[in-house]
Amino acid sequence: MSRLAPKPVRKDAVHNRAAVLDAARAVFGAHGLDAPLDLIAEKAGVGRGTLYRHFADRTELALAVLEADVADLGRRTAEQGDDPSVFFWFLDRLAEDMVRNAGLAGVVRNVRSPDALTSLRQSLMEAGAAPLARAQAAGLVREDLRPMDIRLIATLLGAGFQGADAAERQAVSLRTRAVILDGLKPRGGPL
CATH class of the missing domain: 1.10.357 (Tetracycline Repressor; domain 2)
Known part of the structure; x- marks a missing residue:
């Protein structure tokens, strides 16, 4: 029985996730947990859709x-x-x-x-x-x-x-x- 190999994770997806985490750390630290998620996406250099692809909320x-x-x-x-x-x-x-x-x-x-x-x-x-x-x-x-x-x-x-x-x-x-x-x-x- 053959198994399908796991789909490789794209390098840009890994980079975008890391950028969102770094931006969220900075924004939440400066503005608190209620900071606008748009500000995090902007600081990470990604669109809002990219943020939500990685994190549901x-x-x-x-x-x-x-x-x-x-x-x-x-x-x-x-x-x-x-x-x-x-x-x-x-x-x-x-x-x-x-x-x-x-x-x-x-x-x-x-x-x-x-x-x-x-x-x-x-x-x-x-x-x-x-x-x-x-x-x-x-x-x-x-x-x-x-x-x-x-x-x-x-x-x-x-x-x-x-x-x-x-x-x-x-x-x-x-x-x-x-x-x-x-x-x-x-x-x-x-x-």
């Missing part, structure tokens, strides 16, 4: 931006090597991404189908799992942390951003990181 586009950022964070984290302190580097980059993408937090809160977030959550846990394990093995963080706790940490890192300007988001992020990092330290005994 604003939510799908915003989730794709977040997923691309988490994938990029995973790649950058892996490039840092096997040093046990890379877990803290990972958390700092995650916090910086969350400050930059604060305008996209609303899409995560308002997604109607929890399944729509499964890929994003899984990618986040995978990006931090190996650095977490190395930090634990070195005694840098609590032994009871699990990769699924990275999702909780991300939620805490993004808390307090709603309605905040860039300077306030940065201040909240720095304080949240300090509190979280203290909570990650190994404990000598029962609390």
Whole structure:
């Protein structure tokens, strides 16, 4: 039985998708989640039809931006090597991404189908799992942390951003990181 080979993806389609994601990241960051999609298409140098061929709606586009950022964070984290302190580097980059993408937090809160977030959550846990394990093995963080706790940490890192300007988001992020990092330290005994 012969199988048909998968249809190759055109280079211009790959380029257009990447351009739309880059434009959406910039536009959503500057103007918030309610920014006109026409502005994103214009900034990407594509027509509105091209934008909609890649993304059915604003939510799908915003989730794709977040997923691309988490994938990029995973790649950058892996490039840092096997040093046990890379877990803290990972958390700092995650916090910086969350400050930059604060305008996209609303899409995560308002997604109607929890399944729509499964890929994003899984990618986040995978990006931090190996650095977490190395930090634990070195005694840098609590032994009871699990990769699924990275999702909780991300939620805490993004808390307090709603309605905040860039300077306030940065201040909240720095304080949240300090509190979280203290909570990650190994404990000598029962609390």
